[in-house]
Amino acid sequence: MEVVLSVVVGIMVTASIYLMLGRNLVKFLFGLILLSNAANLAIFTSGRLTWGSPPLIPEGALVPITDIANALPQALILTAIVISFGLLAFALVLAYCAYQELGTVDTDEMRIAEPETEFAKKASRAWRALSGPRDRAP
């Protein structure tokens, strides 16, 4: 089971990195959401999986009698989910604000804080001429 989950984590990370490499801010955020879920799954897997033995102590006993599942990774994941929910909600609103204020979701075109110098403009034009036409997907 650990192997299956590890492979799933690997696939999720691959997909998220592919998404995050795009210039589109929204794609980037989807990649990030996927990545943070992959992280949670990785913690879950690295905490070892134990089948059908909930971490419960029977009445009257002070310690569990048999081997039980480790509950700590799930507590960690729960905390991480709550935190990443807040952060990602902020990031999504920020992306929306960026689209409204700057009129684009292409991170290459967000140049207000760091205006392009003349030299950089020439360099990027030369680079574009070399690397061929780029797709302009929204």
Place this chain on the structure above:
Amino acid sequence: MTAWLVALPILVPFVTAILAFLAGGSITVKRWISVAGAAVLLAVGLLLIHQVYQHGILVGAMGDWPPPFGIALVVDFLSAIMVAITGITGLAVAVYALAEVDRAEEHVGFHPLFHLLLGGVCGAFTTGDMFNLYVWFEVMLISSFALLVLGSRKAQIDGAVKYVALNLVSTVLFLVAVGLLYGMTGTLNMADLHLTIPQVENQGLVTAVALMFIVAFGIKSALFPLFFWLPAAYHTPSVSVSAIFSALLTKVGVYALIRVFTLIFTQDVGYTHNLLLIIAGITMLTGVLGAAAQNEFRRILSFHIVSQIGYMIMGLALYTPLGVMGAVFYVVHHIIVKANLFLVSGVANRLTGSFELKKIGGLYKSQPFVAVLFLVPAFSLAGLPPLSGFWAKLVLVQAGLEIGSYLIVATALLVGLLTIYSMTKIWNEAFWKSHPDAIEPGTGAVALSRRDYILLTAPIAGMAALTVIIGLWTEPFILLATAAAEQLLNPDAYVNAVLGARP
């Protein structure tokens, strides 16, 4: 009792934030609460240094769960120094903000957010638990996000997009690394990790996780090649926010690197610390060269943060008592000087009307006092004697020479020279040449009221005085940094304090 004492650096900013939030519409009350809270935090920091000096490392088990099961807050010399220095910059910026931050931004919540940020930073400095460290990073991040976009100017949104994106990637990496570390060792307590890491069978895996921490903390502390979010964002918010960011945020990353790579990952020093040394050298160079290409006051300073981070990591990477001591001393010096330079940039902006060096000038002739206030931290940053930066660089260079790392020493000295070049550029453009629009700084449209002038220059003067004091009266500060380095390089005392003496 100790548990309360070590929780104070977290409690004070949070209580201040809540009070400032509850103060509602009254800005005057908010301001008083904010300044008072920062002053109390400074007092707490000094008290902690005193207590550590008297009783050794302080440990507080939160909720009375004994470590390694519960979360422990641990204050050693390094933590106490960092809390105190947070208090100093917090107080300076809180006073400065009274005259600098927009009324509208104060209404939206500048003061509560500011103290939440301080709380998150202090939490990261005092915790003794890896996952708890992650949580404090998040507290710090979310308040820094909010502070960064406060005012929602276009440039701020633009900078925030890059800042938020890269920092979120860093937190996810940090989280995965913590998870894998737990999977390998079954513990998250830092002292316990120190004991269990050598017992892990697959030491290659430990090194791999260590590298994940280097990347995660490297993004936070703006190491090469992960620093691009910093110069994209730090010049966009109000000056008070830039100043507190420049002083504290990257230094939390540096603190985390110092803590993790002296306490936990010391099993493969030849690989991890050498890698850090190479990164440190390149970080110094790229930062200072980036600064040389800029023409905006705050963007020059932002790139200099990057180059200065290289020095601190160099001290850690040398991994000798002198090197680590130099790193600690450098962090203290850098926080004071860099925050101060950002504050000066704000004054220059108010007196001349712009941050663009091409559009301003004439400050030396009309405002000689401000010119002096710029020169002190600028010379200190470049490392001219007898200021604090000179001693910080001297210690690091000596540490490098001791173990024969001549290349890094040469880089450090070269970067010092290039720093002077940048500072000279600011001096020539903003202070020496006359104003291009023939405006007399500080008059007419750019006039400053007497109240604003005092509130803006008093914190700068205080921090500049501190730089001079550290420079002229270095002995106690060096001794403190040495004590901190000794504790860092002999983790047994730390482990015993947290887990109790082992047979």
